[in-house]
Amino acid sequence: MSQRQPIKRAEQIWGGRKRVFYSDDAQRWFEACRDRGLTAPDWPVEYGGGGLTPAQTKILQQEMARLSCRLPLYDLGIWMLGPALLVYGNEAQKQQHLRAICRGEIRWAQGYSEPGAGSDLASLRTRAEDCGDHFLVNGTKIWTTAADKSDWIFCLVRTDDSGPTKHHGISFLLIDMETEGVSTTPIKLISGESEFCQTFFDNVKVPKENLVGELHGGWAVAKELLKHERKMMSNPESMSEVFNISLTKLAQDAIGLDETNVLSSPEIRSRISQHMMRDAAINQLGMRIFQQAKAGVSDPRLPLLMKHIGTQETQVKDEIVLEILGAEGLSFDDDAASQQARTMLERWAFNKSLTIAGGTSEIQLNIIAKRVLGLPSGESA
Amino acid sequence: MILNDEQRMLQESMIDFLNDQAPVEAFRTLRDDPSLGAYDQQLWRGMVELGLPGLTSPEAYGGSDFGWLGMGAVLEEMGRRLTAAPVLSSVVLAQELIRQCASPAQVEDWLPPLVMGEQVLTAAINEGPHYAPDRLETRWIDGHLSGEKTLVMDFDGADGLLVVARDAQGDAVVVRVAVDAPEMTVHSRRLMDGRNYASVVFNQTPVHAHDVLAGDAVAAGLARALDITAVAMASEMLGGARELIDRTVAYLSEREQFGVKIGSFQALQHRCAQLYCDLEVAASAVYAALDALDRQQEEITQLASAAKALANDCFQKTSSEAVQLHGGMGVTDEMDIGLFLKRSRVCNQLFGSSDFHRQRYASCLGI
Numbered sequence: 001m002s003q004r005q006p007i008k009r010a011e012q013i014w015g016g017r018k019r020v021f022y023s024d025d026a027q028r029w030f031e032a033c034r035d036r037g038l039t040a041p042d043w044p045v046e047y048g049g050g051g052l053t054p055a056q057t058k059i060l061q062q063e064m065a066r067l068s069c070r071l072p073l074y075d076l077g078i079w080m081l082g083p084a085l086l087v088y089g090n091e092a093q094k095q096q097h098l099r100a101i102c103r104g105e106i107r108w109a110q111g112y113s114e115p116g117a118g119s120d121l122a123s124l125r126t127r128a129e130d131c132g133d134h135f136l137v138n139g140t141k142i143w144t145t146a147a148d149k150s151d152w153i154f155c156l157v158r159t160d161d162s163g164p165t166k167h168h169g170i171s172f173l174l175i176d177m178e179t180e181g182v183s184t185t186p187i188k189l190i191s192g193e194s195e196f197c198q199t200f201f202d203n204v205k206v207p208k209e210n211l212v213g214e215l216h217g218g219w220a221v222a223k224e225l226l227k228h229e230r231k232m233m234s235n236p237e238s239m240s241e242v243f244n245i246s247l248t249k250l251a252q253d254a255i256g257l258d259e260t261n262v263l264s265s266p267e268i269r270s271r272i273s274q275h276m277m278r279d280a281a282i283n284q285l286g287m288r289i290f291q292q293a294k295a296g297v298s299d300p301r302l303p304l305l306m307k308h309i310g311t312q313e314t315q316v317k318d319e320i321v322l323e324i325l326g327a328e329g330l331s332f333d334d335d336a337a338s339q340q341a342r343t344m345l346e347r348w349a350f351n352k353s354l355t356i357a358g359g360t361s362e363i364q365l366n367i368i369a370k371r372v373l374g375l376p377s378g379e380s381a
Numbered sequence: 382m383i384l385n386d387e388q389r390m391l392q393e394s395m396i397d398f399l400n401d402q403a404p405v406e407a408f409r410t411l412r413d414d415p416s417l418g419a420y421d422q423q424l425w426r427g428m429v430e431l432g433l434p435g436l437t438s439p440e441a442y443g444g445s446d447f448g449w450l451g452m453g454a455v456l457e458e459m460g461r462r463l464t465a466a467p468v469l470s471s472v473v474l475a476q477e478l479i480r481q482c483a484s485p486a487q488v489e490d491w492l493p494p495l496v497m498g499e500q501v502l503t504a505a506i507n508e509g510p511h512y513a514p515d516r517l518e519t520r521w522i523d524g525h526l527s528g529e530k531t532l533v534m535d536f537d538g539a540d541g542l543l544v545v546a547r548d549a550q551g552d553a554v555v556v557r558v559a560v561d562a563p564e565m566t567v568h569s570r571r572l573m574d575g576r577n578y579a580s581v582v583f584n585q586t587p588v589h590a591h592d593v594l595a596g597d598a599v600a601a602g603l604a605r606a607l608d609i610t611a612v613a614m615a616s617e618m619l620g621g622a623r624e625l626i627d628r629t630v631a632y633l634s635e636r637e638q639f640g641v642k643i644g645s646f647q648a649l650q651h652r653c654a655q656l657y658c659d660l661e662v663a664a665s666a667v668y669a670a671l672d673a674l675d676r677q678q679e680e681i682t683q684l685a686s687a688a689k690a691l692a693n694d695c696f697q698k699t700s701s702e703a704v705q706l707h708g709g710m711g712v713t714d715e716m717d718i719g720l721f722l723k724r725s726r727v728c729n730q731l732f733g734s735s736d737f738h739r740q741r742y743a744s745c746l747g748i
Contacts, residue, residue, distance in 0.1 A: 248746050263748040270736075273743040277687040278662060285665035288382045295383060305658050362651070369650030373630050373657060378645020 003029040004068045008343075015075045016107025016151050030104065033072030040078050040102045043086065047094055048102030055294055076145065077101035077108040079232045081154050084225040088172075088213040097152075097174070109177070110229075111141035111155035111199060112222070119363050121156070122166045122219065126201060128157035128173060135159075135173065135211075137181075137204040143357060147184045147197040152176055154225075160216045172218035174210040181205075191349035192332045229358045231303065234286075234310030245344065247272050247320065254324050268324060275316050282309055301372040308364035311354040318348040382668040388451040394431070395455050399462050402427055405717050408463040412575035412720075419538035419577035420465040429498030434472045438480070442488070443496040449609075449674040453616040453667065460620025463720055465576055467501050470534040473613045474606065475502035478543050481602030482555050482594045491557070502557075503539040505530035505581055506607070512733045514607055519546040519583065521556050521593065525564075526586040532731065536560070536569050536579035544583070545603060548595065553603055555594040562586050574727040575720070608685035611732040612670040615692035618728050619667055621721050622660050622696045625703040628718065629653060632707055649706060656699050663691035683745040690738035696725040 003025055011022050013030050021027040033039055036050065042057040043049020052060060082101050085094055100106040117124040126139025137157060147153060153175050160169030175182065181204040186194035213221040251272060256264050263269040285302065292298045321344050322329050328341045329348075355361040369375045384392065402424050411417050428434070436452045438444025452473075459468065472495070479491045494500035508518055508530060519528025526546060533542060544556045558565065564586040569579040630653060633644030643649060670684040678684075700722040704711035711718050729735070 248748050251748055257748070261747075263743070269743045269748055270739050272748060273739040273746065274690075276746060277666065277691060277739075277742055280687060281662045281666035281669070281691055284382065284669040285661055288665055288668065291383050297383065302661060305661055308654075309658050309662060365651040365654040366647070368654035368657060369647075373626075373650075373653055374634070375630060375644040375650050375653065376634055376642045378641055378647075 003070050007070045011070075012074045013072065013104065014107055014146070014149065015073055015077065015101070015104030016149065017105070018107070018149055018151075019104060029070065030072050034103055037102065039073040039075075039104065040082060040098075043082060043098065043102065047086075047098035049098075054290075058290060073102075073104050075101060075104065075107060076110055077106065080110065080225050080228045081108050083228045084221055085212065087224055088221045092209065093174070093212060106152055107146070107150045109144045109147040109150035109153040109197075109199070111144055111153045111175075113143045114140060115142050115198075119360055121222075122170065124156055124158060124170065126155065126157050128159050128171060128206065130159065131205075133208055135206045135208065137173070137175065137201045137206055139201050141199045141201075142187075143196045144184070144199045145196055147177070147199045148186050148194075150177060153182075153199065154212075156218055156222055159218075163216065167219045169216045170218045170222065171215055172212040172221040173206055174212060175201075175204065175206050179204050179206070189350065190352065191346045193346065193350065195350065196353075226359065227303075230307035230364075233354060233358045234282075234306035245321070245340070247276065247317065247324075250321065251324050254326065254328070268320065271320050275313065275320060278313055279317070282306075282313055285309070304364075304367055304372055307358065308355075308361050308368070311351075312361065314351055314354060318344075318351050322348050382450075382665070382672045384450055384454060388447065388454060391436075391447060391451050392454040392458065395458050398427065398431060399458055399464060403459075403462050403464040403466075405462050405720065408465055408575065408720070409717075411465055412571075415571065419535045420467060422538070424464075425466050425498075425501075425538075428466055428468075433468065434476075434498040435496045436472070438476060438492065438496045442492045449612075449671040450668065452613065453671040456613055456616035457620035457623065460617035461624040463621070463717075463724060467503065467535040467538055469610065469613055469617065470503040471495060471501045471539070474504045474506075474534075474610045475543055477606035477609050478504055478545075478555050478603065479594070481606045482596075482599045484594075484596065487594060500541070501535070501539050503533055503535050503542050505533045505542050505544040507532040512730060512737055514545075514603070517545060517547055517553065519544065520548075521546045521554055521588060522549045524587060524589065526556055526558065526583040526588050528583050530581045530583075531578075533579040533581055534731075535577055536567065536581075537577045542581070544581075552595070553600045555599060555603070556588050557592040557594075558583075558586060558588060562588075572727055574724040576727070605681065607732060608681050609674060611685050611689040611738075612667065612674065612681075614728060614732050615663075615667045615688045616671070618692040618696040618725065619660070619664050621724060621728075622656075622663075622692075622699040625699050625718065625721050626653065626656055626660060629656075629703045629706050632710075636708075652702060652706065656695075656702055659691075659695050660699065663688075663695040666691045683742060686733075686738035686742040686745065689733050690735045690742065693729045693735040693738070697729060700725040 011026065013021065013026060037045060037048060038050055041050035041052045041060050042054060045051035078101060082098055085097060112121060114124050114126060126137065126141060128135040128137045141155060144153065155173045155175055156170050157173050158169055159171040163169040181202040184197045184199045186197045188194050189196065251263055251268060255268060258264050289302050325341050325344065328338065329345050332342065332345060370377060407421065411421060432445055433455065435444035436447040437449060439446050476492065476495050479488060483491060495502060506514060508516060519530065526544060528546060530544065539560055541557055541559050544558055546554055546556055548554050564584050566582040567579050569577060572578050633649055634642055636643050667688040670681065670688040673681050673684050703718050704722055707716060707718050710716050
């Protein structure tokens with residue numbers, strides 16, 4: 001039953017060579033799921049997945065949520081790299097990497113952004129020089145999530161800059177972080193934690209077989225992967241801490257009800273109500289997208305909205321939480337407030353990154369304006 | 382939450398019919414000529430021929446049982462064209478009051494003429510300037526009705542009205558009254574949305590017991606009928622917001638200033654993109670509520686409140702933004718944008734403002 005309690009961040013099972021289990025129960029739960037392919041339920045069985053259809057996967061997720069089951073494995077390989085490899089990887093790459101991901105043996109970091117290439121990702125300058133049997137990689141990647149705890153990193157690198165557009169000449173490389181010349185420095189964030197790092201590549205030799213997709217054609221792989229990243233980020237609670245703090249319970253406890261059982265702050269009451277309506281509606285939008293896909297009548301516009309809508313609403317919730325907590329929620333010090341209040345404050349601070357990482361909200365709105373609404377191109381990229 | 386093949390076909394045939402019979406210009410004609418009444422009778426006869434009044438009623442009463450998602454799709458298309466017809470008043474509200482509140486024998490007697498489109502009934506719910514269905518002061522005592530009702534929709538085209546009141550014990554009842562009943566004063570007029578509404582004063586209007594729906598089922602039935610109507614209203618509002626976004630995007634893609642299409646400006650693009658996001662969020666709440674009705678879910682109050690509040694916010698913001706993004710043309714009567722703006726504000730008040738529904742949703746949450 002210990003595996004049915006809401007999970008704390010320290011208890012999450014991330015894969016990799018540095019993997020640790022915080023309890024025997026956690027290890028048993030992980031191994032039981034792993035051996036049944038439930039760490040990646042919708043991947044093919046031959047690569048260590050569960051072989052389930054999307055509809056079956058949805059049912060599994062709903063049932064696991066209903067039973068308060070924990071996610072057996074947290075990993076960017078599961079959420080992002082694996083789905084892209086299934087589309088663009090060759091057979092040898094799938095054999096080498098997918099099973100290791102499902103089994104939690106290798107933890108992956110993401111090497112996309114650079115200090116000079118954020119929203120304008122395609123202007124990236126980390127270079128991979130063709131040296132016959134290997135590439136020689138030089139440059140730096142930033143916001144590499146948990147790179148200091150990861151084993152491998154998937155990177156966008158420049159292999160050619162003579163192409164017609166800056167999107168041409170980008171290639172997608174898989175790099176073992178134990179290779180000589182790879183180093184990583186954590187970046188301290190406003191939450192006081194260091195989820196993100198900067199990773200440096202200094203004459204790093206990468207074997208040719210680690211190229212995914214076409215040479216100079218990595219942008220297609222990058223976009224496929226971004227689709228999965230944005231889907232994941234639209235519902236951050238699905239991938240991070242199970243943070244199902246009930247807003248209504250929190251408000252009842254911290255603010256109190258009047259004699260007619262109405263929350264004593266009318267303003268907070270309205271804001272909670274508005275947020276919970278929108279939150280439910282966003283889930284219903286996700287359900288619509290799923291039902292459309294199942295019926296073969298997908299509206300391709302709808303998934304493009306989810307990242308912006310979901311992250312925006314998460315921040316609305318965070319601000320309400322902070323206001324409800326009052327003075328309880330204003331300190332990052334260990335002894336200053338309850339553990340729960342401090343966790344919520346850390347979430348508030350960390351979640352500011354949700355509307356920036358994985359394509360800022362402004363980039364999402366650009367995409368919606370042009371690709372969904374068909375507004376004319378002009379001054380903005 | 383998605384339409385099945387039959388419902389999609391219904392939607393398509395409705396689009397053809399409305400494009401032909403009820404484009405926005407048709408509403409404009411109606412608005413500009415008060416002598417035409419509450420709605421175009423010929424348009425309504427066409428809707429009856431298509432079976433629209435029976436969409437949500439069982440086949441046993443002459444309906445087609447097409448379901449609420451299907452009805453929602455029809456209302457969205459009407460909302461896109463500002464179509465004036467007694468659909469919300471007679472097909473949704475009056476039929477639901479009967480189905481939810483009447484005994485089986487009364488349903489058998491009262492419902493079929495509405496389902497067949499032979500009779501048009503409207504309903505008198507509101508008292509005073511704000512939607513507050515629990516504040517019910519109209520009384521039906523000793524066979525006589527007394528009280529004041531406001532915002533009775535489509536009065537001029539109706540054969541009768543269903544009046545919500547309380548009996549001598551204070552229990553809710555639904556009373557059927559003819560439009561020309563004695564001891565009744567009617568002030569019928571148009572509001573800024575160009576539709577017909579009436580204020581009605583009953584001063585000891587005689588009503589026979591066989592024209593009254595009473596009993597234990599009425600209070601809950603009345604609440605459900607109003608929730609269903611709020612969801613239906615929200616469907617119409619979604620259509621209005623969809624049309625405004627389409628028209629605004631088209632205008633921004635055409636209008637040039639500084640030598641470029643103004644739709645290429647990021648400041649304007651982002652505003653449109655945000656409107657579209659909010660529209661699909663609101664739409665999802667509305668479809669979830671319609672879907673719950675089709676699954677005959679018992680508890681729908683919370684879903685109905687979310688649907689109406691989010692549709693209110695969406696249509697209100699979209700219509701204001703549409704005016705602004707059309708620039709000077711947006712404030713001219715020549716453009717249709719203003720017609721949608723005015724409709725949105727009336728829709729906001731009918732069957733509950735955002736404030737009403739947010740407070741009610743909070744109560745459902747237990748806070």
